[in-house]
Amino acid sequence: MSLTTNAKLALLTRLARRETAATAAPLPKDERAISWKDLPNGSDLAVVHEAGAALGVENPYFRVHEGLADAETTIGNRQFINFASYNYIGLNGDARVTEAAKAAIDRYGVSASASRVVSGERPVHAELEAAIAQVYQAEAAMVMVSGHATNVSVIGTLMGPRDLILHDAAIHNSAVEGAKLSGARRIAFAHNNLKAAERELVAHRARHTRALLIIEGHYSMDGDLPDLEGFIALARKHNAWLMVDEAHSLGVLGPHGRGIAEHLGVDPSGVDIWMGTLSKTLSACGGYIAGQEKLISYLKYSTPGFVYSVGLPPALAAAALASVRVMLEEPERVAKLQANATLFMRLARAAGFDTAECCGMAIVPVILGSSLVAARLAQEMFAAGVNVQPILYPAVPERAARLRFFISSTHTEAQLRQTVEIMTEAVARVRKMKLLGQ
Numbered sequence: 001m002s003l004t005t006n007a008k009l010a011l012l013t014r015l016a017r018r019e020t021a022a023t024a025a026p027l028p029k030d031e032r033a034i035s036w037k038d039l040p041n042g043s044d045l046a047v048v049h050e051a052g053a054a055l056g057v058e059n060p061y062f063r064v065h066e067g068l069a070d071a072e073t074t075i076g077n078r079q080f081i082n083f084a085s086y087n088y089i090g091l092n093g094d095a096r097v098t099e100a101a102k103a104a105i106d107r108y109g110v111s112a113s114a115s116r117v118v119s120g121e122r123p124v125h126a127e128l129e130a131a132i133a134q135v136y137q138a139e140a141a142m143v144m145v146s147g148h149a150t151n152v153s154v155i156g157t158l159m160g161p162r163d164l165i166l167h168d169a170a171i172h173n174s175a176v177e178g179a180k181l182s183g184a185r186r187i188a189f190a191h192n193n194l195k196a197a198e199r200e201l202v203a204h205r206a207r208h209t210r211a212l213l214i215i216e217g218h219y220s221m222d223g224d225l226p227d228l229e230g231f232i233a234l235a236r237k238h239n240a241w242l243m244v245d246e247a248h249s250l251g252v253l254g255p256h257g258r259g260i261a262e263h264l265g266v267d268p269s270g271v272d273i274w275m276g277t278l279s280k281t282l283s284a285c286g287g288y289i290a291g292q293e294k295l296i297s298y299l300k301y302s303t304p305g306f307v308y309s310v311g312l313p314p315a316l317a318a319a320a321l322a323s324v325r326v327m328l329e330e331p332e333r334v335a336k337l338q339a340n341a342t343l344f345m346r347l348a349r350a351a352g353f354d355t356a357e358c359c360g361m362a363i364v365p366v367i368l369g370s371s372l373v374a375a376r377l378a379q380e381m382f383a384a385g386v387n388v389q390p391i392l393y394p395a396v397p398e399r400a401a402r403l404r405f406f407i408s409s410t411h412t413e414a415q416l417r418q419t420v421e422i423m424t425e426a427v428a429r430v431r432k433m434k435l436l437g438q
């Protein structure tokens, strides 16, 4: 459908007026009459979908990959260079990892068939936890069925209404949801701004029983790093716990992929709660916490998402365990990933793209400042054989809409160079479309 210039402008004005935290409209009396638009953020989402359809931008979500999604992938029987999967060091598809999962299925079946507390425990759970604890030189670790649920349930369990949670403004949604669940006072401080975090601690710490500072080891949207040493010192100074989410750091940062502490040469014992996921580098599914023995034993008996949820499927635990071993034994994979990401970041910057504060380790954002431009650019690139996910409002503020490239150790230099060339040509075409009246 094509729109008149006036209709486009009206649509764009509506887009620009959207509020960040839309609230739900009052429920209609007849519950069955509830429409999408009555639900939280529903009207906002509807505007985005409507605008996309009206301006000829295809829905970039729920694309079906027909095989292994690695540096290349097959969608609709067509081959693409793929940047939308976080198979950082190519372990999803590695024969040792798949064989470990198959052997676990042969032995235990596909499910743990119970919560680990009550008969869902298998030897591979403890082996995986020991391997993860060892990565952080921690006393113990715990694994759960979902990375997202790990943050929600663990933060929700540890903190309570009399406590204070300070988190980086760019923290992942799962930590925010956990903080909300806890009932603690929750304050977001400006992204990667140690001074802003300190100001909040000075202003609020004394009124709360316990305090938790939450940061990421490698930020999932901007691909930048925190000042870990600074945050450890801040946590000690204000008697707070420090939690670091390593979802995108494990297998990515440090010479052996042990994460931000190894990358910066910081003693990992300064962090009270290491958190991460099994779904990225470790090519399985699930989340983990590593720290002191007493913290882990407490969590294993009290975190609802652990106690009242099924144990991690043994095959996934076995896949994650095999992945940790390969990661530690083959540091050349991590080095290749880092070299690839740095090359891609440099090429993109040289071509004039804004890659924000990205450090060139695995995640490279290309900031476009408009959801429509980002979605349209992704569509043009898809047509040219590159699969990259646009990140649109409300996942990020509208001015921060972007393409996000997940780089892998398995990408070739030729693929990286070709992609930047394709993006350079495509963005010129998109800018000419004057989608936003620019």
Ligand SMILES: Cc1ncc(COP(=O)(O)O)c(C=O)c1O
Residues within 6 Å of the ligand: 146, 147, 148, 149, 151, 172, 174, 216, 220, 245, 247, 248, 277, 278, 279, 280, 285, 286, 287
């Ligand atoms: C920083 C961060 N933490 C937690 C999660 C949740 O992990 P999972 O997808 O494994 O549930 C993600 C997922 O992308 C993430 O990026």
